[in-house]
Amino acid sequence: MFVLELTYTAPIDAVDAVLEEHVRWLDQQYAAGAFLASGRKNPRDGGVILAVADSRAAVEKIAASDPFVVAGVCEYRITEFVATKTAPALEPYRETLG
Template structure:
């Protein structure tokens, strides 16, 4: 499982101009099962996405397609973790530690 932390690198006006395209991108990845949760950080200096992917390269490839990236308004920090304990709603995403 992955935590994608977005930090805005441009004024909010530039971010907001791209928000419709970013939201459409989020919806595509919710539909394909990659994204589990997302939202704005407080204070609003970026966002967070909880994602599942086969490996880090796959999630990095998805992040690179965010319309915010080519526009240069965001920096991504990706953290991988092993979700060994999950809420019942996320049971399908429970992982086991490597042996």
């Protein structure tokens, strides 16, 4: 599992100019099964996405396709972790240490 932390690198008006495209991109990633949760940070200086993928390279490729990245208004920090405990709704994503 992966935590994707977005940090805005441009003024909020530049971020807002690409927001609609970013939301469509999010919808595509949810439909593909890659994203489990997402939202803005508070204060609004970026966002957080909880994602699943077969590899870090796959997640990096997804992040690089974000319209925010393409427009140069954010950068990503990607953290991989092993989800050994989850809420019942996330049980299909539970992992074991190996």
